[in-house]
Amino acid sequence: MATDEIVNPAIDTTGRRWQLFQFIGPILGVILVIVTIALVTLYTYRTMREGAITLSRNLLRSQQRYITEEVSHYLSPATGISFMASGLLASNDMKVNADNFMALGRSVLRGMPHVDSFYMADDQGHFWMSARREGEYEETTLQQEDGAPYYRHRITDKDGRFISTDRLSAEGYDPRLRPWYKGALRFEDRTPDHRLFWTDPYPYLSTHQFIVTASMAFRLLDGRHVVFAISISLNQLTSFVNSLKVGKSGQAVIVDLSGHVIAGHNMMDIGKPGFDATNVHLDPKTQPVFVKALNVFRVLGDGTGMVRARGENYVTIASAMPLAKRSWVLLLNAPESDFASFTHAVQKQAVYFSIIIVGLALILAMGLIYQGRRVVRLQKDLTAVAEKKKEDNVVLLRITNTEGLLNSEREQPYFSEALAERASARRASIWRLLSDGNRLLCEDMFDRGRDAHGSGMELTRTGHPGLFECLDGGHVIDLPNAEEDQRFQSVQRVFMRMIGSRHLFFLPVMEEHRPVGAIMLEDPYQLGEADRVLMLIASVLAVRFGHVQEEERKLTPQQPGQMPVQSLARQSKPQMRVVEGFLLQPDEKEGDSRPAAGLYPTVPIMVLEFSESYSSNKDTAQAMLELVAELVSKIEAIAKERGLFSAQIAGNRFIFLGSCSQNVDAEGAVCLAEAAIGIREACLMVISRMNTQLMFRIGIDVGPVLIAYFGEKCDIFNLWGEGLTMAEALAHNAPDGGQIQVSERAYQTLQGAFLFRLRGEFFLPNNGISNSYILAGRSETAVAGNA
Template identity: 45%
Template sequence: MSAAEIVDPTQSPASDRRRIFQILGPLVGVLLVIAAITGISLHNYQTTRRGAISLSNDLLRSQQRYVTQEVSDYLAPASIGALIAQDMFRDPLTNATPDTFMLYGRSILTHTPQVDSFYIANDQGQFWMITRHGQDGFEQTHFQTDNGKQVYHHVYTDKDGNVTGEGADPADGYNVVTRPWFAKAVKHQNDPERQLHWTDPYAYISTHQFIITASLAFDGHDGHKSVFAINISLNQLTSFLNKLQVGRSGQAVIVDMHGQIIAGHNVAVGQDPKTFDPGNVFLDPKTQPVFTHALNRFRIKGPGTGVVQARGRNYVTIASELPFVHRHWVLLLNAPESDFADFAQTARRQNIGFSLLVVGLASILALALVAQGRHVERLRKRLQRGRDQVRAENASLLEIASTPDLFDPAHEVPILTEALTARTSARRASLWRLLPDGDRLLCEDAFDPARDVHSTGVEISQRENGKLFEALEEGHTLSIADASQDERTQNFQRVIMRAVGANTLLFQPVRNAHKTVGAIVLEDPGQPETMEHIIAIVASIVALRFAKPFDGAAEDGKTGLTVPAEKHDTRFDEGFLLAPSDTTAGEPVAAGVYPQVPVMVISFVDPYAPDRDSIARAMNVIRALSLEIQKIARDSGLFSVQVVSNRLVLVGGCSQTPDPSAAVRLADAAVSIREACLSSLAAADLDPVFRIGMDVGSVMASELGESPSVFNIWGDALNGAELLTGSAPDAGTIQVSEQAYMILREHFLFRARGMFYLPNSGITRSFILAGRR
């Protein structure tokens, strides 16, 4: 069967769908709220933005109409003045001053600031001009010939026409009829659409004005052609456009179709006044990209509004014609979109803030719904587990009740322990009968579900488990998380529980008629909240089974214990090169824990070899070394030297009172033994094949057995010395623990080895003993 075909019966598709809905439902709801708010916010922003742009277009169109009207009014004096002039100045021109013309000019110049000057000329070369001079004066210029030289004769007057001075400038080669304003006016005299001729803007050097001239030709009473011209200063138009408020930071400019600036925003900014030529100023795409784009749009699409993006911002622009001259002028206005749509940005930020608040509240609600759903799901599962537990207990009770001879102690009933492990998820469950003497508990049945094995016959006594039997007699239930740390269960854990690696213990005494008859033991139970009922049920059944008299003969038959028929009187102390009795005057060593015992382990490589000669040579070296080591140990006053396979265990001293001199004697012996081993192995042409480890710590010591008996030690010091021996870096080195180093550092030379891991103790340091100081 493939893995895809395997179905877990504990998983319900409906439960999975419900769990997914509980989590995803609120999250999807929040996402829908976020999507709705985002869509509404974007729609509102776009609607507001379009409204703002539409409003800005309306405002710019209104501004455009206003500017157009202002420009028309600005240039109107030229049209009106020319029409009036052709009716006023039909009299022939002479060298005499045309008083009517001068009076007319002074009046217009006084009341119309945008008019710069007036010309009047005829086809006979007569030319008169009036312009401003000084604060309130005027300059009358007449082109004439004096003594064969052409000159401009200037007459300066005050505002009332009184002469204040005269002057003259050379005018060689000047011919008025060839001037563009004169020639073009004559050419278009009979053209009703272009009868009033406008020149291109040009700079008038003497007054630093940017001038445009409007001229009109008419016939005088003498039949000669006369031309009246009025000069309009565009400087005033530029000043007007600079002061014009377009939005908050908008600009306006008048250009022709070639991009030449007629008047507009900051035309002369950054220009040298001495060299500035206002007639040669064009739109710069680098510094004026908005106006450049707007003019290009006008060339393609004609007049209208648009949105231009430049410098990372959007600008609203409008372009319209100013059809007052022969070459079309174009009025361009622009303003940043933000000038009109700031309220939209503010509204968007507010909408975003409110949206985030709503999203946050919706998220909190969703999390609350998820948490509530999970809580309900946990309650549902708990109720379901309760129902399942009841059904399982009912099934177990039915199975137990249907077991034959349930209360007959002569028949085994494995269903009881199996039901306990099934309902409590225990690592192992066992039933213990209290024997009639009251000093022993006999395991009638122990079930290990991991191995599916039943066992019986194990027995514990009150002598080794006194505290546990006290709790049993008092009927106290013991629930212990770490049985190895509780004095009541320490021995039980070492003898019984450690075999299966269990540590948690539930010990339930079984009583019948107020008398203890046994106990139920659960090792590492997994469901403490559901075990009460099944334990009570099994305890009731077990109480009835254990209440029946116990057959002692059957007990003896079951145990099968045998007693040795005879004792051997042979001593097993041949493993000692230096027996402990040699240093204790024949008195046996008291059994117990010795807190500070120096222990050294010398490990040799296994001497086994495949050929006889090598074996014989190795055995000769071993015998010689054993004699040397035995002699060194006696001379050093060591406590004992024991041979264990290919290892030697040397004990410097064994007393209840710590004796630092014992560690010093053992270290002296280590140095001497190392030298002896190196010398003997070198003489036999053998490599150094030994390592030495030394530790100081607690050990347990005792005489084992009786007639014969043998002395033995075990504990931390011995284990540490063996580990130090096995981890010594090089053959022939002596590695000592940090505890040994602290005692010996005043007497011997050491070098640090590094960190060393000691089981059950953790990280410590080790050192290499080099020699005596």
């Protein structure tokens, strides 16, 4: 057997046949479309040649009907508004009629640009006018003053609000002598269809308009005569007639029986200085076709005709305008040659349309080919998905091979990093539920944008009841906008607003159907791709956090040798008084028991600093003051309850002293830390209830300060020094709002009674570098021992 006859049965030829059809099928479709269009075009050409003559005869008739309707619509407001005014202005009170007239005028002038003005006059010589005036509206009244007539012009805006007024002499003017007034009285007794009187067109010099006025007379209830008139500009009618295209080079014009031009090419110079619109007639030298067509109309009336001029035949049509002046005639003409080229123009259009259709067919063919290529790309995408799964497997493998994976004492920052990267989240955080079940402690927080870790923040059940409700129920929550959900609104305001995130994914970490922690992802863009990583990390965290809770429960009884925790409130201390910037002032009731002025080397001191606490908006500032007042009240109560030595307000800062003695006072430091936690919880609860940017930070130090008394009576307590400087710097540079940052010295004093997270190195001018810590909350052992 020849080698070219050998067929490999393992080769699948289906794919090759499909790829071949993807290219040949669309090309055959395009060829079929081209053949169909050619046949249709040939048949259309023959049919059009036979109907070209009939179509040309009907063209001018349709154009004439169109122009007649447009002119009728143009002049129709005169009839409708005049009859409406006869009913609207029939009151015996001419002041009411005048007000209604002005309101009617403003309304019509605002909506109909071709209406120029309105007049109203009665048989006693009173006159009113409403017209446009440089983008505003002019209301004119003829009045008498000192026996002399004058015009009172009142200028208003489109809603009738007064702008200005002026007056001009009206000596010699009597509206009863105007043609529109006398003509309306002559037509008063006619039938309703013939009561409207139309004046001859005339120029209105003040507005450069060529207008025609329609008027109607009617009687008031008391028998007095009133004439209402409306003036319509013919300028826009001229523009309309000139814009008409009759054939290729045909023209249209509106004239009266005497040949006086009303609208058309002859009136193009209307409005220019020196142009006399009342003396424009058809010119036999330049417009012989129109002159002959008008002569034919005078003899035969409406109809089409053929006129020869300038050695060429012209098709003409003439018809009377039925609405207004029955002496107006519409004339149209077009060279006979225009219609001969009509078929060729239509044929070109057919060719163009054919090209467009062929182009669309080609686009369709390309689209089909493109769709086939998309299938190939889809296969590549599926391959990419498989690659992503491999990447997931790499992440999962790294997590499972991590040393000390289930050891709760070893920190695992890679967990939050993996969550943030796989979900493309802005920030990922891991929270542990403390054994009391009322607090979530942030074990690790990774900000992907800043590539930074953080920890130590605490969320309480009292401050965030909705969060703990979802945690207890084990509900997985995905909120596109956490601020709109009542359960997580406080979380968004206290925790998420720091970085401006909105989308929140909340996953409870469960061990044997009980919550031990939670995972939060902020603004995740690829949440679906992180499912496997989420589930694995949640399972690992369940084991780690469950073990921590078991250890905390074992340490609940007071252990021998453990540092005792002092009472959180020292009842022996008397109530402090509020004076001169102090919420709590050092006591003076015991005579000389107040601390003497001088250097105190180990004073527990705390600074609470508020940010975004100022607004130049009056309403916002008032709401801010009310919020701060509530916070100050709660802070004062907590300071008294914890038995602090003093609490002083300085601008947007609060300065607290736990105690003031020459020796190390661990009890005062513990009271100060307890007060810091209480103040933090109170502030978070108050702020979470309001949509505000107000945030706070807390810094604690145990260091040296100078104490002095100033004033005439030496009763103003003051302090400064390294301890205060350190506490202020710690508060100002706390990593996130709502956190408590403590110094190395404070940490050494408090480490047995509270939970801490190492923040890192902290630089203080003149003192060098030292560590700072985040105070997360009370130690479970200390709380149990105190209970």
